[in-house]
Each structure stands twice: as structure tokens, then as C-alpha cells.
Amino acid sequence: MTVRPTLAEVALHAGVSTATASRALSRSTRVSGPARARVERAVAELGYVRQRAPRAGGGSTGAVAVVVCEDMLHCQSDLFYTRLLVAVEQSLAPYERELLVLTALRQNSRPSLIRFLRGGHVDGVLLVGLRGDDALPRLLRAADVPVVSMGRPPGDAELPYVDADNVGGALQAVRHLQVQGRRQIATIAGPGDMAVGVDRLTGYRSAVRQFGSGQELMARGDFTVASGEHAMLRLLDRNPRLDAVFAASDSMAAGALRALTRLGIKVPDDIALVGFDDAAIARRTTPQLTTVRQPVEAMGARLVADLVHRRTPGRIVMGTQLVVRQSA
DSSP states (O other): OOOOOOHHHHHHHHTSOHHHHHHHHTTOTTSOHHHHHHHHHHHHHHTOOOOOOOOTTSSOOSEEEEEEOSOHHHHHHOHHHHHHHHHHHHHHGGGTOEEEEEEOOOGGGHHHHHHHHTTTOOSOEEEESOOTTOSHHHHHHHTTOOEEEESOOSTTOOOOEEEEOHHHHHHHHHHHHHHTTOOSEEEEEOOTTSHHHHHHHHHHHHHHHHHTOSOOOEEEOOSSHHHHHHHHHHHHHHOTTOOEEEESSHHHHHHHHHHHHHTTOOTTTTSEEEEEEOOGGGGTSSSOOEEEEOOHHHHHHHHHHHHHTTOOOOEEEEOOEEEOOSOO
């Protein structure tokens, strides 16, 4: 059983009196800015939850929050986020719930974000794009806020999640290239502090080691088109004899294709190319991208059902599918 911190413990942690801590949480103007900041920091660090009166008419707030741990400009350029938000919104409609989209990129905004999420305003929280050793899941779970993650959380975070088989999908993509006779296979990997980046790189490495198709060759991107283009140029500079590339997202694969086209390198004749996601961009390139389809819509629906029904999904991993088009 989780023992919740008390207001007195918050006050002690912040170095103020209990009365001052209470006034700070009530947004009283009688509390100085520095004292209020210390109290808010103590609340976030301890996972303190104010006791509130039950909502009239039952337990539903009529809303679910999607908290995106990413810059919104990046979200607009990465179609994965658009697909997920559309899937979540559509899945919420039968339950008569609204979708709230919040960002959690800036650390200085975390106290107010956590205070809002713990304040009884939402039925649950869906975390997307967690990085590194983010403390947000721990703080929310300590406050008994229903929370699940879209994708395996990084590190050792004890958090229920729904994910795609990123390791298996990447292995299948590289194996497809190997069966075609490609031997100098490089990868454009995702960020190393995100589980999805780690898992897709693991799948690539597993295929290279298991089937002995040359040495590993890797450049990193951030799942954007521009980063894929730059990574492709770095790979060619290091190994001009490349004959295949597995990119950990379709956006990065599209960027790689842009670089290859500009250099007069033919795809797939000279270099075969495989992406991951099966986003709309995979069908808009010339040639169209061979890619690994992940079930974003099904994952979003499962996450919504678990949050609305307050189920604990545990660790759910959904299968992926290789979609063969013209690029490989």
C-alpha cells in the first residue's frame, strides 16, 4: 500500500510552515514567490496530493489527458503523433470523453502540470515520448493517477504500457534486405534515450549479428526528415559502398531518400531503403517506401479502453508487419 505524503511533510521539505504550504497550494497572494516555488517543488518531488471533495454525480471527469514529452513543432513534423492523437480521439468518442493534449517538455512547467493532473480534472493520463529517467511516471503513480505509456518506457520505469514489436519489426526489415543479397546494411537509428530508438537499433543489430551481413554501421536521427537526410550523408561519407539502409522511421527514410536522389544514387538499384511506421509519407515518396507497419490505431484504442475502464494493461506488445513496396 502506497503511503501518501502529508502537508506537514511537504512544508518540512520546502522549509516553510504548514500554514504557508497550505496558503501556497491555495494560490494565496500572502505567500512570496520564492516560498511558493519551494512548496511547488516539494509537492512535485514528494508526490503530494491534496484531499478534495468527491465530484458530484460519480467518478468520471469526462476527459483523458495525453501528455506528450516532446516539442510541439516536432510533433507536427512527425506523423506518428498525429495518427496517435486521431486514434485516441476517435476511441474516446463512444465513451463520451474529451481529449486534452498537454506537453511536458520544459522542466520548469512540471510542477503546474503535475498539480493539474493530480487535481481530479482527468480520468487518466496517457504518456507519449518518455525519455531517459523522467520522473513524471513515478510522481503520477505516487498520486494514484491512472497512467499508461504509449510505448515501452525507457530505463526501469515501473509503468504499464502498450507498444509495437519494435525489435521484431526491425529484425524483419533487415532480414528482408539480407535475403535480397544486400551485405553493407546501415541503419539510421532513433534517439538513444527513447525506448523506441533503443529497441529498433537492437533489432537491426540482432539481424546483422545473427545472419552475418557485414559490420554494423549506424548514424542517429531524431525521427524527422531533416535528420534522416543528414544521417544518410554521414553514412555515405563513412562507407561509400553501402548497398542498403534501414531507417527507424518513415520520416527519416524519406530524408535519406532525398539525400540519395540529390546525389544521383538510385533506389533500390544502388541502395535499398526500408523505413518503419507505414505512415502516409511512405506512399508519397518516389519510389514508395518499403516499411514496417506498426498498429498505431489499435494501440491507441487499447490504451483508451484501459484508462476508461481503469484496467491495468501490464506490458502489451502488438505485432508489426513488413509492407513491401518499391524502395527495397
